Amino acid sequence: MKINELGEFGLIDKLVSKLPPVSKRTLVGVGDDAAVFRPTPDHDLVLSTDMLVQDVHFAKQTMSFQDVGWKSLAASISDIAAMGAVPRQALVSVAVPRALEVHELEAIYEGIADIARVYQVDVVGGDTVKTADKLVLSVTLTGEVPAGRSLLRSGAKPGDCVFLSGPVGGSAAGLHSLTTTPITQGKHSYDEVVLHQFHRRPQPQVAAGSWLMLCGGCHALNDVSDGVASEANEIAYASCVTIELTARAIPIAPEVRRYAAASGLDALEWALYGGEDYQLIGCLDAKLWPAAAEAFVSQGLSLHLIGSVAAAGGAQVLLVSEGQRELLLPRGYNHFGS
């Protein structure tokens, strides 16, 4: 069925029925001029938004509509996690091309519902409009963090440990596999299927972000949406420090290493420049490192030491590889490349 056969309100009813029930925090959800919720006392509100355009950020060849829904909210949840906050309310707007089938839009909402359940996000509203051509999704997410405790990019100090909350490069490796061999051909190895999951169902690190906020020693935090090179440079720039990363310390999943070796490609390239892994990268007071690493493991999380803040000033990132020290430039995904 085409969208215009259903009408706007019929469509909204169909989509809302896919979503999980909202929490008690949400006083008014979908259905009035605006949503209403009760903020937690003595907390700051955090706001993030992401826009995804068909054939720019996702394509039918590499992602199902459910994946697109999952990923649209994952990007914003990751931004909230990177502030040390927990996600609360989401608004989802869609510009719907005439050719889209109702079941395809429903599939997007199934993916949104999946991730909303996992991260306990209330989807409280949005807008549905028509468009001539490409599907556009816009997701806005609120989060909460104890007042004055949000984690910025700008507080890194010389001597800090630089960490990653988990392996990177998996999303880019997955995309490589999916664009090389379309999913419909079904000729992927077990490793590749794992990589596809990295690309299609990334897991934002909310628990890690919360712990880093609570520990009181995390001086800077960012999420890896545009690759380690770009994100580390953002911290170095915002904090005006020189960060030194050790190439072989950067965690890369074994499936990524094996796939890269089999394809004659460089896994480190994906880790540094790939993006969309939604792990957290940040700078932690070195005195806290042993306790933090232990606490993370005991909670089923991980924390990988990948370098240090070498000096004040510089606003640069150096990569140490086989004894060589080279400048790591913030080359990543250029959203306005031609």
Next chain:
Amino acid sequence: MKINELGEFGLIDKLVSKLPPVSKRTLVGVGDDAAVFRPTPDHDLVLSTDMLVQDVHFAKQTMSFQDVGWKSLAASISDIAAMGAVPRQALVSVAVPRALEVHELEAIYEGIADIARVYQVDVVGGDTVKTADKLVLSVTLTGEVPAGRSLLRSGAKPGDCVFLSGPVGGSAAGLHSLTTTPITQGKHSYDEVVLHQFHRRPQPQVAAGSWLMLCGGCHALNDVSDGVASEANEIAYASCVTIELTARAIPIAPEVRRYAAASGLDALEWALYGGEDYQLIGCLDAKLWPAAAEAFVSQGLSLHLIGSVAAAGGAQVLLVSEGQRELLLPRGYNHFGS
């Protein structure tokens, strides 16, 4: 200059420089993973979002890029006003077609800055992405209202007065004039120029919404984004009441009446089915009417009595016109019409 010559960060810098400085409420604005603000204690948070697509919601022929910016935020401010809340923080996302010039995008941000200054909204973030074809704008806005005091559509009671906060039909009349005679031909009457302003620079009724919230007797409130017929029906449906409107009591600006008469058209049609006037329509305890009308006038606001809640049940709207009572159907702008 084309957008891709400037790069993403150069573009963001250029756009942010157009915006007014943020208030003290905003702790972190543009530039980190997410914005952070401190909510007012004992207030609820209100959230609304609107998406605008080029050649669906606006066109070069009828609006300047500044107007598009103004109107994109006006729609959300009006939703916040319709909850009795005041607007606070906005996020603005844009999907930018390759052909768009940088100065055109800057003009959109000038219009956003204009309305942000008037309504004291902090623009705290957003997303800028590229798209193949049509410009898409997505605006999300927060608002605040004293805890438990937001005004919904669902509380109308038999005996309530039904009111409008100002004249309607002006936006549709303006659009009619602009589509009949393009602005570039410069052959418009003084009346038509006034109508164009109604269409291009609508004024959301935040002060009226706040007063209605504070007075304690406003049982239902909605903003006129899809025409009086559609909005009155939404209240009748949500409150499960029968609303009776008096056709000749519906306020219509003299410029609209004169333009309709000169064009051989019906001004009431625009008022009932036009939309985008961003006035407020609602139901007020009849005992409060005299005091409310007086208080509105003393504050330079207006309140027009247009009907009453005739009975419980029915979930319908009747229009009384020259002694005849007929069902007023919620025909309005169908966002998914073909």
